[in-house]
Each structure stands twice: as structure tokens, then as C-alpha cells.
Amino acid sequence: MKEQLVSLIKSSLQQLSATYDIDKNLLSALRVDRTRDKSHGDFASNVALMLSKSLHQNPRALAEEIIAHLPHDPRIAKTEIAGPGFINFFVSDESLCATLSAMLADPRLGVAKADKPQRVVVDYSAPNVAKEMAVHHIRSTVIGDAVVRTLEFLGHDVIRANHVGDWGTQFGMLIAYLERKENESGEGMDLSDFEAFYREAKQAYDSDPDFAVTARRYVVLLQGGDPYCKAMWQKLVTMTMEQNQRIYDRLDVTLTEKDVMGESLYNPMLPGIVADLTSKGLAVEDDGAMVVYLNEFTNRDGQPMGVIVRKKDGGYLYTTTDIACVKYRVDTLKAERILYFIDSRQHQHLMEAWTIARKAGYLPANVSVEHDAFGMMLGRDGRPFKTRTGGTVKLKDLLDEAEERVSKLLEERGSALEGDIRREVIHNIAVGAVKYADLSKNRTTDYIFDWDLMLAFDGNTAPYLQYAYSRIRAIFRKTDKKPGNFILNEEAETALANKLTAFPEAVRQVGDKAMPHLLCTYLYELSGTFMRFYESCPVLKEGVSDEVRASRLALCDLTSRVLKQGLNLLGIRVMEQM
Numbered sequence: 376m377k378e379q380l381v382s383l384i385k386s387s388l389q390q391l392s393a394t395y396d397i398d399k400n401l402l403s404a405l406r407v408d409r410t411r412d413k414s415h416g417d418f419a420s421n422v423a424l425m426l427s428k429s430l431h432q433n434p435r436a437l438a439e440e441i442i443a444h445l446p447h448d449p450r451i452a453k454t455e456i457a458g459p460g461f462i463n464f465f466v467s468d469e470s471l472c473a474t475l476s477a478m479l480a481d482p483r484l485g486v487a488k489a490d491k492p493q494r495v496v497v498d499y500s501a502p503n504v505a506k507e508m509a510v511h512h513i514r515s516t517v518i519g520d521a522v523v524r525t526l527e528f529l530g531h532d533v534i535r536a537n538h539v540g541d542w543g544t545q546f547g548m549l550i551a552y553l554e555r556k557e558n559e560s561g562e563g564m565d566l567s568d569f570e571a572f573y574r575e576a577k578q579a580y581d582s583d584p585d586f587a588v589t590a591r592r593y594v595v596l597l598q599g600g601d602p603y604c605k606a607m608w609q610k611l612v613t614m615t616m617e618q619n620q621r622i623y624d625r626l627d628v629t630l631t632e633k634d635v636m637g638e639s640l641y642n643p644m645l646p647g648i649v650a651d652l653t654s655k656g657l658a659v660e661d662d663g664a665m666v667v668y669l670n671e672f673t674n675r676d677g678q679p680m681g682v683i684v685r686k687k688d689g690g691y692l693y694t695t696t697d698i699a700c701v702k703y704r705v706d707t708l709k710a711e712r713i714l715y716f717i718d719s720r721q722h723q724h725l726m727e728a729w730t731i732a733r734k735a736g737y738l739p740a741n742v743s744v745e746h747d748a749f750g751m752m753l754g755r756d757g758r759p760f761k762t763r764t765g766g767t768v769k770l771k772d773l774l775d776e777a778e779e780r781v782s783k784l785l786e787e788r789g790s791a792l793e794g795d796i797r798r799e800v801i802h803n804i805a806v807g808a809v810k811y812a813d814l815s816k817n818r819t820t821d822y823i824f825d826w827d828l829m830l831a832f833d834g835n836t837a838p839y840l841q842y843a844y845s846r847i848r849a850i851f852r853k854t855d856k857k858p859g860n861f862i863l864n865e866e867a868e869t870a871l872a873n874k875l876t877a878f879p880e881a882v883r884q885v886g887d888k889a890m891p892h893l894l895c896t897y898l899y900e901l902s903g904t905f906m907r908f909y910e911s912c913p914v915l916k917e918g919v920s921d922e923v924r925a926s927r928l929a930l931c932d933l934t935s936r937v938l939k940q941g942l943n944l945l946g947i948r949v950m951e952q953m
């Protein structure tokens with residue numbers, strides 16, 4: 376409806392442009408919003424306020440003229456001028472019912488595919504080899520995957536790019552240590568505890584000079600393409616990614632082995648990048664290192680920021696790799712939009728890499744690159760989320776604990792589920808709760824990991840939404856009556872109807888802003904609106920007429936389908952019974 380209203384306003388302004396000189400630039404900013412408060416109608420626009428200044432007109436008078444020139448449209452029951460000059464639109468019940476019927480008949484629930492589908496590269500998850508997936512990788516994984524699912528649903532061509540940290544000087548040490556472990560325990564050693572492996576490797580490196588010599592030799596060999604070192608490196612990468620894949624599968628994340636595009640992929644490009652930056656006069660030598668000075672950023676002394684792209688010893692850096700990486704995504708992957716789900720502490724790093732890439736001509740202005748930053752995950756004490764002994768919290772342990780807690784909860788609630796169904800329900804609630812807790816907060820802020828809050832069956836949680844879904848499905852198990860035409864008599868019915876028709880906008884916003892919490896908020900509000908409807912409008916009760924029951928069943932059906940589809944876009948499963 377929003378788009379329709381925008382075009383109605385535009386055609387009104389078209390006619391007014393005979394009298395007024397309307398600035399085309401202002402028109403592109405023209406907006407129609409859903410109102411919060413029903414007394415202001417269903418939609419409102421500030422177009423008159425926006426134009427009044429440049430046209431030297433009183434905004435209320437201008438609003439009146441705009442309304443007078445609006446083409447007639449049966450979907451609008453009435454318009455009103457409010458406050459300093461807002462135009463409020465009241466949608467007619469017939470129009471609302473028609474929208475609902477169209478949604479009900481549409482497997483996509485009214486969510487249109489994008490007019491201009493884009494090739495979107497999404498950089499997310501990006502764990503490091505021979506390291507445990509840390510908390511910031513979990514956030515990136517969960518939030519990135521929700522946005523990927525949404526963009527694909529909107530018809531975009533999404534390329535998942537798992538920028539795995541699989542290159543760097545630490546690999547000499549890791550290869551040397553893997554070699555030692557294999558000699559001790561033979562083939563097929565278990566590398567399930569990366570944290571211990573990494574720590575021990577570092578210890579050996581720091582305390583054993585012979586080991587350190589080997590480690591340093593192995594880095595050089597690896598970089599030179601030595602087959603033995605390459606094979607050992609590949610083993611480390613494979614072991615890590617197999618372990619991570621188990622986590623992705625358990626978390627119901629859509630990443631696969633095919634999506635790995637690790638740092639090593641860009642390695643062959645790096646000498647060429649530095650040579651090119653040098654020939655373009657961007658990189659200059661400074662004490663043996665190659666440095667790009669950027670006026671856009673200043674260092675602590677207020678001087679232009681120097682970004683090293685090649686160290687004195689010839690080594691390249693994380694930034695050099697990200698410069699090459701963005702070039703690859705533009706040239707080879709043909710990206711039109713690139714999203715980076717990386718924690719906010721890496722913002723400066725990305726800005727430096729992209730500024731250099733722009734100056735070098737690797738990143739054309741029509742390609743949008745976005746740092747979809749997120750804050751930290753904190754414990755209940757407000758400090759970074761850690762185990763009691765200060766170690767990294769392993770995702771496996773976290774999910775095990777979630778499942779234990781959900782199992783207890785189900786017992787307390789007197790659940791009669793057993794066997795496989797029970798296990799599946801426990802898994803879906805546990806995974807859903809952990810993911811939703813992360814997704815439902817505005818990602819830009821830190822968030823507090825709190826078991827009790829995320830597992831509550833009331834409040835803005837996955838269990839609450841999953842439960843709302845299965846409660847609605849239970850209605851359909853109790854009756855063989857079918858949903859029918861929409862009739863909106865009660866206020867609670869109209870409120871639910873209005874909320875339902877806002878689903879497509881909520882989905883589009885997640886795609887535009889890469890912010891899944893907007894969809895979470897929508898689904899939570901939808902459930903609340905549904906509960907209020909369900910309390911005041913009986914569905915199966917005796918005395919409800921067949922037409923009204925059929926309409927209410929249609930509202931129930933549509934609500935459950937919107938909940939299911941919405942949660943699915945967030946990567947969360949619903950259950951018929953729980």
C-alpha cells in the first residue's frame with residue numbers, strides 16, 4: 376500500500392507542478408509511513424511539510440491542495456490533515472480485506488521479489504583456522520545468515536563468502552606442532568580442542584628454540600608453495616572447517632564447504648596489488664615498508680594515517696588482503712552490493728581498506744559496500760561473555776546447555792511429548808532461543824546473554840513466537856471448518872488485519888538495512904496483536920456465525936503462515952506441537 380500511496384501523491388504533485396516549481400530531488404525523498412496510532416489513520420506522509428519551505432507555502436494549505444489533486448482510489452476511505460501539515464490516509468475495509476485475501480492465496484504472503492535483483496556478496500561467519508569459533512563469529516554467523524535468507528527470498532542472487540582466517544605467519548608454528556602431534560599419536564589424531572592445540576603450539580614456539588626454527592622455516596616453505604607444508608596446512612583447514620560445519624548444521628545455518636573463500640584465496644593477488652598501488656603513487660616506501668597515506672584519517676599526532684600494505688620483511692597484512700578481496704568481489708564475483716558482517720571493532724580497518732580500494736579504482740561508486748557492524752556479546756555481569764575460568768565459550772557447550780535447560784522447562788510445563796518428536800522440539804527451541812536472542816536486538820549495540828530471558832515463554836523470545844505458532848495450529852486440529860472470506864467487524868480483527876499486511880515491508884526492511892531485529896519486532900508485535908484478537912474474538916465457540924468463523928479462521932491461518940515464514944527467514948523452525 377505504501378508504494379501505491381507514494382504514486383498517488385506523485386501524480387497529485389504532477390498536476391500541482393503546473394502552479395509550483397517542485398524540486399525533483401525532494402521528490403525522491405517522498406515517504407509514506409505506517410502510523411503508530413490508529414486515530415491518525417493507517418498511513419501518513421510529511422510531503423507537505425517537506426515541500427512547504429522551498430515553495431514558501433503554508434504546509435497545511437499545501438496539504439489541502441495535494442489532497443484535492445489526489446486521483447480517486449477506492450482503497451482510500453478518507454484523508455485528513457493532522458498537526459502542522461501531515462496527511463493521514465485511512466485505508467478502506469474493502470481494500471484491507473482484498474489485500475488479506477491476496478496474501479492468503481499467495482505462497483509468498485504478499486512479499487514481492489525485488490524489481491531489480493542484485494548480485495549480493497555477503498561476508499559472514501569467517502572463523503579462523505585451528506581456533507575455536509569465538510563469540511564474534513557466532514554473532515556474525517547468526518545475523519549474516521538471517522540476512523542471506525531474507526535477500527534470497529527477495530529474489531537477489533546471493534553469494535555467501537566465508538572469509539576464513541586461513542593464512543598468516545602463525546601457520547609455520549601450527550604446521551610444526553601438527554607434525555609433532557602426529558608423530559606422537561600417529562595418523563587420525565583428534566583435534567577437537569583447538570584452544571588447547573593453539574595454546575600448546577604457542578608454548579612450544581616460545582620455549583623450544585629448535586621448534587621455533589622449524590616453525591619459521593615452515594612459514595617460508597608454505598609461502599613458497601612447498602607440497603609438504605601445503606598438505607599439512609590443508610589438513611588444518613579441513614579439520615577446522617569440518618568442525619565448523621557441524622556447528623553450522625546444528626545451528627541450521629545455510630553455509631556449506633562450498634562457501635569458504637578464505638584469506639589464502641587472495642594471496643596470489645597481493646604482490647600485484649602492492650605494485651599497482653605503488654605505480655599509481657598511492658603506496659610509498661617508508662623505512663623498507665610500503666605505506667599508503669590517507670588524508671581521510673588522522674593518526675594520534677593529527678597526521679595523515681599511514682596504512683602499511685607490505686611490511687619491511689615482505690609480509691602482507693590483513694588490510695592488504697581485504698583490498699584484494701573487495702577487488703575480487705567486484706571484478707570476479709560481479710558484486711553489486713557487498714555486506715560485511717564483522718564486529719564493530721574492525722570498522723576502522725574496513726574503512727581504510729575500502730578507501731584505498733576506491734582510490735585505486737577497484738571499487739566503483741555504483742557498488743555499495745556496507746559494514747554491517749555489531750556489538751559484543753556480554754555476560755549477565757556486563758563483561759565480555761566468557762566461561763567461568765575466562766576461556767572462550769564453545770558453541771557446542773552453549774547449545775548443549777541450551778538443550779538441557781529446554782528439556783527441564785518442558786518437564787516443568789508438563790509436556791507430554793516423547794521420543795524423536797521431543798528431541799526435535801527441544802533442539803528447535805534451544806537453537807531458536809539462542810539465535811533469536813541475538814537477532815532480536817539492534818545489532819549495533821552490545822547484547823547481554825541471559826538464559827532466563829531468552830528461554831522465557833513470554834516476551835520477545837523464540838519460544839514465545841514458536842508457541843504462538845503451535846497454539847494457532849492447534850485450533851485447526853480441533854475443527855474441520857475451513858478459512859473463508861475476510862469480514863472485519865471488531866476492532867481487534869482490524870488491528871490484526873492491519874498488522875498482517877505490514878509483513879512485506881518488514882521483510883524488505885531487513886533486506887535494505889541488513890537488520891533482522893526489525894523482523895523480530897514485527898513478529899513479536901504480530902503475536903501480541905493476535906493474542907488480543909484471540910482473547911476477544913472467539914473462533915470455534917458456539918454461537919459464532921459460519922461467516923464470522925470462516926473469516927476468523929482465515930485470520931488465524933494467515934497469522935500462523937506469516938509467523939512460520941518470518942521465523943524461517945530468521946533461520947528458526949516452528950513446530951506443529953510443542
Ligand code: ARG
Pocket residue numbers: 498501502503538539540697700715717
Ligand atoms: N577472521 C576475521 C576475525 O576472526 C574476520 C574476517 C572478516 N571478514 C573480512 N573480510 N575481513 O576477526
